[in-house]
Amino acid sequence: MIGRNAEIAFLQRMIAEAGSGRGGAVVVRGEAGIGKSALLEEAARTAGDDLLVLRITGVEAEAELPFAALHLLLRPVRHLVPALPAAQREALRGAFGEGEGEGEGGGPDRFLVGLAVLTLLADLAADRPLLCLVDDAQWVDRASVDALAFAARRLGAERIAMILAARESSVPGIPELELAGLEREDCETLLADAAADLVPEVRDRLIEEAEGNPLALLEFAGSLTPAQRAGQLSPLPLEPPRLPLAGRLEQSFRAAIRRLPEPAQLLLLIAAAEDSGSLELVLKAAEGFGIGLPDLEPGERAQLVQVSEGRLRFRHPLVKAAAYHEAPVARRVATHRALAGALDGHEHADRRAWHLSAAAVGPDEEISAVLATAGERARRRGSHASAATAYERAAQLTVDPRQRARRLMAAAEAALGAGQLARAGAAADRGRRLTGDAAVLARLAAVRAAVDAEHGAPAASTLIEAASGIARTAPDEAASLLATAAGDAWFAGDHDALRQTAELLESLRPGIDPRLAPVAAAVRGMERVAAGDPAAGLPLLRAAIPSGRVTDQVVGTYAVFSALMTGDDDAACELAAARVGTCREQGLIGALPHALQLLTQARILRGRHAEAAESGAEAWQIAHDTGQAGRLRHLHGILARLAAIQGEDDRCLRLAQQAEGAAQERNGSGWGGCALTLLDLVRARYEAVAERMARVLAGPLGHTVIVTFALPDHVEACARLGVPERAAQAFTRFDAWAAASGRPWATAVAYRCRALLAPREEAEAQYMAALDWHARGGRVFEQARTELLYGEWLRRARRRSDAGVQLRSAMSRFAAMSAVPWAERARAELAAAGARADLPELGVAPNPLDALTPQELQVVRLAATGATNRQIGAQLFLSPRTVGFHLYKAFPKLGVSSRADLSGIDFGSAQP
Numbered sequence: 001m002i003g004r005n006a007e008i009a010f011l012q013r014m015i016a017e018a019g020s021g022r023g024g025a026v027v028v029r030g031e032a033g034i035g036k037s038a039l040l041e042e043a044a045r046t047a048g049d050d051l052l053v054l055r056i057t058g059v060e061a062e063a064e065l066p067f068a069a070l071h072l073l074l075r076p077v078r079h080l081v082p083a084l085p086a087a088q089r090e091a092l093r094g095a096f097g098e099g100e101g102e103g104e105g106g107g108p109d110r111f112l113v114g115l116a117v118l119t120l121l122a123d124l125a126a127d128r129p130l131l132c133l134v135d136d137a138q139w140v141d142r143a144s145v146d147a148l149a150f151a152a153r154r155l156g157a158e159r160i161a162m163i164l165a166a167r168e169s170s171v172p173g174i175p176e177l178e179l180a181g182l183e184r185e186d187c188e189t190l191l192a193d194a195a196a197d198l199v200p201e202v203r204d205r206l207i208e209e210a211e212g213n214p215l216a217l218l219e220f221a222g223s224l225t226p227a228q229r230a231g232q233l234s235p236l237p238l239e240p241p242r243l244p245l246a247g248r249l250e251q252s253f254r255a256a257i258r259r260l261p262e263p264a265q266l267l268l269l270i271a272a273a274e275d276s277g278s279l280e281l282v283l284k285a286a287e288g289f290g291i292g293l294p295d296l297e298p299g300e301r302a303q304l305v306q307v308s309e310g311r312l313r314f315r316h317p318l319v320k321a322a323a324y325h326e327a328p329v330a331r332r333v334a335t336h337r338a339l340a341g342a343l344d345g346h347e348h349a350d351r352r353a354w355h356l357s358a359a360a361v362g363p364d365e366e367i368s369a370v371l372a373t374a375g376e377r378a379r380r381r382g383s384h385a386s387a388a389t390a391y392e393r394a395a396q397l398t399v400d401p402r403q404r405a406r407r408l409m410a411a412a413e414a415a416l417g418a419g420q421l422a423r424a425g426a427a428a429d430r431g432r433r434l435t436g437d438a439a440v441l442a443r444l445a446a447v448r449a450a451v452d453a454e455h456g457a458p459a460a461s462t463l464i465e466a467a468s469g470i471a472r473t474a475p476d477e478a479a480s481l482l483a484t485a486a487g488d489a490w491f492a493g494d495h496d497a498l499r500q501t502a503e504l505l506e507s508l509r510p511g512i513d514p515r516l517a518p519v520a521a522a523v524r525g526m527e528r529v530a531a532g533d534p535a536a537g538l539p540l541l542r543a544a545i546p547s548g549r550v551t552d553q554v555v556g557t558y559a560v561f562s563a564l565m566t567g568d569d570d571a572a573c574e575l576a577a578a579r580v581g582t583c584r585e586q587g588l589i590g591a592l593p594h595a596l597q598l599l600t601q602a603r604i605l606r607g608r609h610a611e612a613a614e615s616g617a618e619a620w621q622i623a624h625d626t627g628q629a630g631r632l633r634h635l636h637g638i639l640a641r642l643a644a645i646q647g648e649d650d651r652c653l654r655l656a657q658q659a660e661g662a663a664q665e666r667n668g669s670g671w672g673g674c675a676l677t678l679l680d681l682v683r684a685r686y687e688a689v690a691e692r693m694a695r696v697l698a699g700p701l702g703h704t705v706i707v708t709f710a711l712p713d714h715v716e717a718c719a720r721l722g723v724p725e726r727a728a729q730a731f732t733r734f735d736a737w738a739a740a741s742g743r744p745w746a747t748a749v750a751y752r753c754r755a756l757l758a759p760r761e762e763a764e765a766q767y768m769a770a771l772d773w774h775a776r777g778g779r780v781f782e783q784a785r786t787e788l789l790y791g792e793w794l795r796r797a798r799r800r801s802d803a804g805v806q807l808r809s810a811m812s813r814f815a816a817m818s819a820v821p822w823a824e825r826a827r828a829e830l831a832a833a834g835a836r837a838d839l840p841e842l843g844v845a846p847n848p849l850d851a852l853t854p855q856e857l858q859v860v861r862l863a864a865t866g867a868t869n870r871q872i873g874a875q876l877f878l879s880p881r882t883v884g885f886h887l888y889k890a891f892p893k894l895g896v897s898s899r900a901d902l903s904g905i906d907f908g909s910a911q912p
Contacts, residue, residue, distance in 0.1 A: 001042055002193075002214075003186030004035060010177060011043045015161045019050065019129040021885075023155030025162035027137070027171050030179030032246050032318055033215025036165035039179070040133045043163055051131045051161075052124065058139030060317075061275030064390065065350050066383030067095045069144035070117065073132070077124050084123075085874035087587035088116035095143070095381050107382035110143060110418070111589035111626050114150025115877050121151060122158050122879035129159040136317065137166035142385030142418060143378075145171060153625050154878065157885035173625065181212020190214060195221040199231040209248070215316060216249050223252055246318065253322035256302055263295040265326070266335075268305065272324040273335045273358070276351075277311040285338040333359050350374050357393050368397040372407055375414065384417035392427060405435035405444075412447040419627050425451040438469035439477075446481055453488060454630040460489040460497040467504060475511040478504075479519065483554050486523040493700025495530050502527040515555060518544040522558045529565065530703045532733070534740040541566050549578045553591060556582075560598045564605070565705050567743040569779065572602035580615075584875050592877075593623035593631045600638055601671075604645075605709070607780040609817050610850060610857065612642055617854035622877070633659050637671030641706075644679035645781070647821035652679050670701035674710040681713050682821045689717035690726060697730065708737055712749050712782075716789070719756035731757065745778025752786045755793070763793060784813035788826050795833045804835040818850060849907070851893040859886040860894070864902035 001008065007028075014024055028036050044053050054073055062068040074081075081092060091108035124130055134140060134148065149171045152162050164171055182190070187207045191198060198206070198221065210217035221229075257265055266289055271282045286292060296312075299305045304319050305312055314320040324332065340355035353374040356367045375390030391411035398404040408431030415424035428447040435441065445466030449459035463485035467478040482501050489497035505520040512520075522544035528537030541562040550556040556579045563572035576599035583592040596619035603612035616639050623631040637659030643652035652675055659672030673696050680688040693714040696707055711734035718727035731753050738746035748770045755766035767790040774783040791806030811826035849857060855876075862872045869880040869887075876883070891897060894905065 001035065001038055002190050003182040004039060004042075004179075007039060007177060007179065008042055008046070011039070011163065012046050014163075015043065015047055015051065015129075015131060018131070018155075018159055018161035021157060021159050021881075023158035023160040023162075025152035025155055025164070025171075025174050027169060027174050027176045028163060028165040028179060029169055029176050030165075030167070031213065032167060033213045033219075033249060033316065034179045034181070035214050036179060037135050038214075040135050040163060040165055043131065044133060047131045051129045053131045053133065055133035056135070056140075058134070058136035059275050059277075060136075060139045060320075061273075061351075061354070063139050063141055064354060064386045065141055066097075066378040066381045066386045067113075067141065067143050067147070069134070069140040070113075070147055071096055073134070073144075073148075074117070074120065077120065080120055080123050084116055084119055085870065087585075087874070088112060088119055091382070091587060092116040092120070095147075095383070097377070097381055107380050107384070107417075109587050109589050110146050110382050110384065111150050111622075112587035113143070113382060114147040115587075115589065117147050118151035118154050118158075118879050119873065121160055122881050125159040126881070130161070132160065132162040134162070134164040137164040137171060138168055141383065143381075143383035146385075146418075149173060150625060154882065157882040158879060159881075172627065181210075182214060182217075183212070187212060187217055190217055191221060194218055195229070198229055202229060202231050211245050213245055213249075215318075216245055219249060219252050223256070250318050250322045250325070253304070253316075253319045254326045256304060257319075257323055257326050260298045260302065260304075261295070263291045264298040265323070266331070267291055267295045268299050268323040269327045269331065270335050270339070271305065271312050272314070272320045273332065273355075274339050275320065277313055279307060279310050279312045281339070281342055282312060284342040285335070288338050288341070289334075333361060350377065353390070357397070360397055362397075363399045364397050365399055368394045368407075371397065372410070375407075375410060379410075379414055379417075384414045385420060387411075388414035388418060388420065388423060388427070395430075401434045402437060402440075405431045405437065405440055408434070409440050409443050409447075412444060416447050416450055421451045421454055438466075439474060442466040442470045442474070442477060442481060446484065449481075449484060449488065456630070456633075458488060458492040458494065460485040460492065460494055460501065463488065464497060464500055464504065471504065471508060475508045476513050476516065479508050479512045479516045480554060482508075483516075483519050483523070483558065486526060490526055490530065491701070491704070493530075493703065495527070498523075498527045498530055515552060518546065518562075519555055519558045522562045525562065526565070529737075532703075534737045538566050538737070538740040538742075542568075545571055545575070549582075550575065551582060553579075557594070557598070560602070561705075564598075564601060567741045567746050567778075569602055569606040573599065573606055573608075576602050584877075589622060589877055590626055590628075593619045593626070593628055593635070596622070597631065597635055597638065600635075604638065604642055605779060607817050609642060609645060609819070614854040614857050616642065618858065618876070634671070635659075637673075637675065640672050640675035641678060644675045644682075645817070645819045645822070647682070647819075647824075649679060649683075652676065670696065670704045670707045670710075673701070674706045674713075677710055677713050681717060682825060684720075686717040686720040689713060690721060690723075693717070693730070694726075708734065712753050715753045715756055724757045727753075727757070743778060744773045744776035745782055748773035748778070748786060749782050752782075752789060756789065767793065780813055781817060781819065784810045784817075784819070784822065784826075787813070788822065788829070791826070791833075792829055795829060800833045800835070803833045804830060807833065807835070848894045849905070852890055856886045856890040856893075859883055860890045860902060860905075861907050863887060863899050864905060864907060 014026060018024065028039055030036050044055065047053055054076065056069055056073045058069060081089060084092065091112040094108040095113045121130060137145065152174050155162065169176060184207060187210065191203055191206065206217060206220050210220060257268060267286055270285050274282055283293060296307065300307065303315060305314050336355045336359035340352050340359065343352040343355065353370045357371055360367050371390050371394035375387045375394060378387035378390060388411045391407050391414060395404045395407040395411060398407055408427050412424045412427035412431060415427060424447050428444045431444050432441060445462050449463050452459040463481045467481040467485065471478045482505050486498060486501045489501060502524040505523050509517060509520050521540045525537040525540030525544065528540065544558060544562040545568065546559050550559050556575065560572055560575045560579065563575055576595060579595040580592065580599055583595050596615045600612050600616040600619060603615060616635065620632065620635050620639065623635060636655045640652050640655035640659060643655060656672035656676045673692060677689050677692050693710065696702055701707055711730045714730045715727040718724055734753065735750045738750040751766050751770035751773060755763045755770065758766055770786045774786060787806045787810035791803045791810060794803035794806060807826050807830045811823050811830065814823035814826060852860060858876055859872055862875065869883040872883045873880045896902060
């Protein structure tokens with residue numbers, strides 16, 4: 001290839017690295033005719049016989065057919081599908097319309113399909129490295145793009161290279177290789193090979209007009225007459241430069257098509273409208289126009305199309321576009337009708353629906369119904385983007401406004417399921433203007449609320465209004481809307497909305513599913529806590545904590561939240577872990593980040609920091625890979641607290657800013673701001689702590705769970721500053737919450753606060769009471785903080801021996817939790833007390849497990865139970881080879897050489 005040495009070298013390196021187990025993916029991006037397809041062809045040639053090659057080309061007419069591209073790509077390896085883990089196997093079969101494959105909300109989880117693709121490709125690459133080539137990715141259906149992108153982002157340990165070519169970036173999260181126009185010297189070389197008889201001035205004009213585009217250069221040169229090539233006619237009959245290059249190219253191809261006989265033009269139009277390349281189907285549709293195979297010959301002679309093995313292919317997609325757009329509208333409509341008539345049988349139902357759609361020139365209830373049915377098929381297969389398009393087009397063709405609203409509702413829900421938030425919101429807004437049906441309005445409100453929540457906008461009032469409209473006719477659905485409204489109102493600090501939600505839920509309780517009753521209790525408890533009445537609120541929240549496992553997502557989320565709010569960390573860990581387990585078992589990858597987020601919160605509060613890092617890292621990665629921006633903001637705040645505890649100052653600041661910054665502040669739930677408070681506290685920036693806490697307490701997040709737990713930080717800072725009166729209100733609030741919670745650790749912290757605020761002669765009794773309550777169990781991090789503060793107090797009282805006991809205990813606990821700056825502070829106090837600090841050097845992990853990355857720890861923990869790589873991969877949504885790679889990296893860190901040696905390692909009682 002001329003002028004593409006750097007790009008070829010890049011792809012060759014990538015393919016070579018894949019062969020050695022360092023897989024990767026790239027999107028080759030550039031305008032039409034720039035050489036993307038040629039570069040993919042060169043990549044395939046480079047691979048030779050060393051790599052197995054799977055390749056497809058996106059087809060514009062199949063862009064709305066569910067999983068059409070993925071089905072074609074995997075067709076040669078379908079024999080491997082039965083060996084996939086059960087959930088992945090059923091998801092892939094469901095995507096291909098071969099099974100139920102339904103998860104929560106209908107249809108297989110779209111990300112589980114991507115995991116199935118990864119596992120399948122990894123299995124294929126086990127014996128021979130694999131190269132996947134996807135050309136014209138801009139026309140690959142969205143469901144296939146999502147699945148391929150999910151797999152592509154997890155190729156690090158695989159012997160797989162994936163190269164996708166697209167005019168525009170259509171695969172988020174994948175690195176890009178952009179193709180620019182050829183340099184002038186390369187253009188001259190190309191023309192010298194293809195059109196050596198051009199005179200210099202014609203050659204220069206062509207190079208100027210082609211803008212470095214190889215296809216344009218060759219096409220413009222090929223369209224010249226001998227006289228023009230010799231420079232005898234001027235100016236050259238090319239399109240004016242003001243038109244975009246792609247438009248000039250298409251005009252050139254349209255001129256070539258106009259030179260064909262009319263029957264040949266019509267046959268090319270049919271082929272362009274059909275677009276799958278099936279010669280049999282093109283000829284079948286052509287019969288109605290009285291034309292046939294002989295009429296294809298002029299197009300072949302003009303090198304606009306070629307036919308081989310029963311397939312008709314255009315020279316370039318722009319030729320296809322020219323053949324289609326050159327035809328009058330009436331002829332295009334007749335062509336689509338003919339193609340719809342030629343497509344019979346259930347297997348062609350979707351393609352037939354879209355041809356009927358293209359043939360519709362106005363509202364048509366019959367075609368609308370056909371498209372709505374196609375949308376339902378796409379939804380059941382998990383292709384939400386295709387479903388949304390079908391429902392939207394069905395709505396356009398629907399006469400009855402109420403029916404149009406219902407189809408827009410289906411479109412909005414499908415777009416939301418596809419992660420297309422702007423599209424979902426627009427469809428929901430259009431639907432709301434067309435109907436007064438309360439049930440439809442309620443579902444549209446749920447979509448709008450989900451879109452608003454992702455962008456950080458309050459939506460409680462919209463949900464409350466919608467729930468009120470269906471309270472009598474659909475109480476369970478109303479309760480579900482109100483549960484969402486309560487969460488939104490809580491984080492918005494909208495107490496009025498929270499109170500309305502609680503009252504409506506209570507009025508619904510006699511008529512709703514008994515399983516939803518704990519949600520009503522929890523919401524009233526939240527309302528009371530937000531109103532400053534924990535004595536009334538916390539018992540209601542405790543009543544919402546179930547004794548057994550919860551399968552319903554809403555009820556399960558409220559159960560964990562209730563446990564967190566009441567300070568019951570053990571129950572929160574257990575319930576969140578159960579929710580994570582349900583997501584893993586059912587393959588609910590989209591729901592997993594939220595479950596992992598709740599588990600991470602509970603683990604941090606319980607002092608299980610290594611495990612919190614483990615679950616938090618997995619939550620972040622999956623949320624990132626699945627495009628959950630709102631969830632990432634929550635996670636940034638939670639992980640910021642972990643960074644503060646571990647003394648990672650820069651990381652804490654960065655994460656907190658991402659969570660709490662500007663308009664997104666409410667989405668962080670207060671975790672980011674409280675993380676910075678904790679960091680300032682250990683760094684002795686007490687005025688910063690007091691000022692920040694004052695702002696937080698005055699803002700909409702001042703009542704939240706993490707802010708409640710940060711109140712003792714405010715008390716400590718004010719005591720250090722010698723202004724205990726500034727913390728009086730915060731202490732009163734925490735003391736009331738601690739008394740209502742009944743948790744020993746909370747009572748202990750309340751006594752610690754009293755000690756900080758008390759006169760010197762009264763402080764020791766408060767510290768002793770705090771330690772007594774800590775001994776009854778609970779947050780070890782808080783216990784260590786109490787020991788540290790008491791040890792400091794004892795040192796200042798010149799009781800060095802007693803101080804050493806408390807400070808050594810604090811340092812040991814902090815070190816065990818990787819709370820490095822806190823351990824350093826205890827060590828410094830010990831040194832000031834004249835004691836020897838002979839624990840292992842701080843910052844150097846005495847436990848080999850601390851040397852593992854969070855994902856390595858997850859993998860090793862499961863491997864120690866005897867799980868195979870395949871079983872571990874199914875649980876953690878990784879390929880078996882990636883699991884093996886993590887074990888390979890972890891074994892030397894642990895000083896073991898085999899899986900059998902893992903049985904001797906103490907992983908603690910926690911499970912991933």
